[in-house]
Amino acid sequence: MALPLYATPAEKAWHYGFRILCGLIFFFLIAPLLVIVPLSFNAEPYFTFTPGMLALEAEAFSLRWYEDIVANDQWLHSIRNSFTIGIAATLLATTLGTLAALGLTSPAMPYRRAIMALLISPMIVPIIITATGMYFFYSWAGLAQTHLGIILAHTALGIPFVVITVTATLSGYDQTLTRAALSLGAPPHVAFFKVTMPIILPGIVSGGLFAFVTSFDEVVVVLFMAGFEERTIPRQMWAGIREQISPTILAVATALVLVSIALLTAVEMLRRRGERLRQGR
Amino acid sequence: MTAGTTGEMHPAPDAPDTDVLKRQLQRANRVARWKALGLVAPLLIFLLVTFVVPIFSMLTRSVHSPVFGDIFVETAQVIGEWDGTGLPDETIYAALVADMRQARADRTIGQAATRLNYDVPGTRSLLTRSARRADRLEAPYSVSLPALDDRWADRTIWAAIKRVSSPVTATFYLAALDRQFDADGSIVLAPEDQRLYVRLFWRTLLVSALVTVLCLLLGFPIAYLMAHLPPARANLLMILVLLPFWTSLLVRTTAWIAILQTEGVLNDVFVWLGIVSDDGRVQLIYNQIGTIIAMTHILLPFTVLPLYAVMQGIPPSLTRAAISLGATPARAFTRVYLPLTTPGIGAGAVFVFILAVGYYITPALVGGRTGQLISNFIAFHMQESLNWGLAAALGAVLLAAVLLLYWLYDRLVGVDNMRLG
Numbered sequence: 132m133a134l135p136l137y138a139t140p141a142e143k144a145w146h147y148g149f150r151i152l153c154g155l156i157f158f159f160l161i162a163p164l165l166v167i168v169p170l171s172f173n174a175e176p177y178f179t180f181t182p183g184m185l186a187l188e189a190e191a192f193s194l195r196w197y198e199d200i201v202a203n204d205q206w207l208h209s210i211r212n213s214f215t216i217g218i219a220a221t222l223l224a225t226t227l228g229t230l231a232a233l234g235l236t237s238p239a240m241p242y243r244r245a246i247m248a249l250l251i252s253p254m255i256v257p258i259i260i261t262a263t264g265m266y267f268f269y270s271w272a273g274l275a276q277t278h279l280g281i282i283l284a285h286t287a288l289g290i291p292f293v294v295i296t297v298t299a300t301l302s303g304y305d306q307t308l309t310r311a312a313l314s315l316g317a318p319p320h321v322a323f324f325k326v327t328m329p330i331i332l333p334g335i336v337s338g339g340l341f342a343f344v345t346s347f348d349e350v351v352v353v354l355f356m357a358g359f360e361e362r363t364i365p366r367q368m369w370a371g372i373r374e375q376i377s378p379t380i381l382a383v384a385t386a387l388v389l390v391s392i393a394l395l396t397a398v399e400m401l402r403r404r405g406e407r408l409r410q411g412r
Numbered sequence: 413m414t415a416g417t418t419g420e421m422h423p424a425p426d427a428p429d430t431d432v433l434k435r436q437l438q439r440a441n442r443v444a445r446w447k448a449l450g451l452v453a454p455l456l457i458f459l460l461v462t463f464v465v466p467i468f469s470m471l472t473r474s475v476h477s478p479v480f481g482d483i484f485v486e487t488a489q490v491i492g493e494w495d496g497t498g499l500p501d502e503t504i505y506a507a508l509v510a511d512m513r514q515a516r517a518d519r520t521i522g523q524a525a526t527r528l529n530y531d532v533p534g535t536r537s538l539l540t541r542s543a544r545r546a547d548r549l550e551a552p553y554s555v556s557l558p559a560l561d562d563r564w565a566d567r568t569i570w571a572a573i574k575r576v577s578s579p580v581t582a583t584f585y586l587a588a589l590d591r592q593f594d595a596d597g598s599i600v601l602a603p604e605d606q607r608l609y610v611r612l613f614w615r616t617l618l619v620s621a622l623v624t625v626l627c628l629l630l631g632f633p634i635a636y637l638m639a640h641l642p643p644a645r646a647n648l649l650m651i652l653v654l655l656p657f658w659t660s661l662l663v664r665t666t667a668w669i670a671i672l673q674t675e676g677v678l679n680d681v682f683v684w685l686g687i688v689s690d691d692g693r694v695q696l697i698y699n700q701i702g703t704i705i706a707m708t709h710i711l712l713p714f715t716v717l718p719l720y721a722v723m724q725g726i727p728p729s730l731t732r733a734a735i736s737l738g739a740t741p742a743r744a745f746t747r748v749y750l751p752l753t754t755p756g757i758g759a760g761a762v763f764v765f766i767l768a769v770g771y772y773i774t775p776a777l778v779g780g781r782t783g784q785l786i787s788n789f790i791a792f793h794m795q796e797s798l799n800w801g802l803a804a805a806l807g808a809v810l811l812a813a814v815l816l817l818y819w820l821y822d823r824l825v826g827v828d829n830m831r832l833g
Contacts, residue, residue: 159630268469368666
């Protein structure tokens with residue numbers, strides 16, 4: 132979209148005006164993430180920039196809110212919970228989701244569209260409805276206020292992401308490779324683990340990362356179903372925002388932005404690897 | 413087609429063999445189908461148990477409410493004999509008093525009274541207060557009970573008791589639509605000051621529509637820019653879209669609190685620029701504006717991604733051809749380019765709208781009073797007022813709307829074409 136040399140002034144104005152507009156929209160997207168980083172180093176217990184911070188005085192900045200997290204058992208406990216629940220839900224969702232994706236991409240699959248619609252519905256159904264339904268049912272089953280209950284709930288919520296990513300990857304996968312392995316005498320599970328899986332692994336892993344983020348970020352189900360013991364990071368942040376706003380939340384938020392940068396980088400690298408594999412380069 | 417007709421059409425000597433082959437093929441297909449189903453089955457069963465059944469069993473609470481009939485057993489048995497005209501006879505009055513005494517002894521009177529109150533607001537205290545004095549009442553109760561409180565001589569209350577004695581009820585759906593029963597059992601509008609939910613549904617739809625339009629307006633230009641840049645630079649800009657997408661919802665909501673609050677960054681900038689005075693800081697959060705800004709930010713990537721995908725597939729030669737045929741750039745855009753992007757616009761719009769209609773977290777944290785949506789009221793009835801029947805009815809109405817939109821999305825885009833990132 133480079134500007135040609137013979138552009139009229141009006142075209143030039145439009146060209147630069149459009150870019151400025153886009154710049155503002157990108158700024159709108161990214162500014163909120165940029166604002167919380169410096170604020171988390173605030174030496175004062177405020178959510179705003181102090182005059183000292185604006186003048187870049189060293190005393191106006193401190194690590195006290197980060198020390199707050201490390202010194203606080205509740206936060207440490209919730210960090211541990213978030214990771215255990217997230218990882219368990221991810222493993223379960225990825226296993227079940229990948230199996231289902233293998234079935235869904237088979238040309239013999241009946242009722243494909245209806246089943247796909249059902250498998251994706253946890254992403255569509257308003258979270259408050261899911262959470263209330265699960266609250267009653269899991270309480271009845273004795274699973275409310277247990278780690279297992281929340282893991283099962285988060286697995287259900289993460290499944291659409293695994294199904295979508297892995298079926299997308301499989302649709303670009305050359306099925307003759309599996310057939311070749313089978314015709315050469317490999318049992319089906321060997322053919323899967325030695326041939327299919329290494330090729331679709333980028334898709335599986337990025338589906339898994341999506342599922343992990345879904346669990347890691349989920350607060351409503353936890354709000355309804357978790358007791359004090361099962362508190363996760365988002366639950367702790369929720370309490371912080373509602374009850375006493377302190378910059379500790381901003382410190383946690385900054386740490387979470389770093390986590391999302393790491394996850395995004397991983398997914399992007401996997402995507403590019405997948406594309407390279409598909410193009411046979 | 414039967415074996416015989418095949419044989420007649422192809423009178424080859426090996427006809428039985430093609431038959432065998434065909435049967436083998438059918439069997440192979442059947443096996444393949446069962447294999448595919450077998451792979452999907454574990455997940456299907458898992459989701460049915462952990463997700464579908466819980467939601468449906470919760471939704472049954474919107475029509476099934478046996479609590480009153482379970483406590484006022486005798487009344488529930490005999491009130492069917494009352495035809496709804498005039499006042500009930502002495503046996504029904506006696507059954508009610510007996511049940512009140514029992515319920516008070518069992519300490520269940522509160523639950524029953526609450527249930528009655530859902531049908532006719534203001535009757536909770538009538539039932540609990542009468543039950544407290546029920547021991548001192550003497551027969552005939554059709555005289556002594558109205559003497560205690562003259563509402564017992566009002567047909568309305570008896571009609572309500574007859575309704576709540578049945579385990580199946582329409583009350584919660586009516587309440588969710590600001591309707592109620594009158595004494596004759598016909599459906600009427602609720603009193604003006606109790607009409608809340610229809611307006612709330614409209615507000616939810618309006619806020620969602622506004623957020624969807626804003627997402628399209630903001631998403632279109634940047635998707636267009638990225639689709640027309642060299643891939644390396646487009647990928648770089650894509651990170652600016654994907655990073656918020658991957659960042660925790662609570663982090664983004666927290667950030668908006670830091671920016672929008674009256675002592676926040678944006679107001680500071682306004683004051684510094686002299687747009688507003690220090691005392692005249694603008695209220696940008698804990699109201700509808702806060703909900704709309706934060707939701708637009710959070711949902712924007714969901715429009716950019718499908719728009720970008722569609723725009724990447726539009727050959728630039730089409731607009732160039734239109735211009736070379738004499739169209740102005742604006743006309744080439746509106747007549748050629750824009751129509752080609754409609755699949756992306758449709759996919760993004762419907763998806764954002766679906767997500768927005770069910771939004772809970774952001775309105776709860778930054779919505780204040782005027783920015784609350786339907787989900788927030790479902791949560792309120794679940795956690796605070798404990799009117800689970802109404803929560804389920806509101807949830808069912810919301811779910812019906814969302815499933816309708818989902819069906820539309822499936823028609824428009826196809827759920828199997830959904831892509832992430």
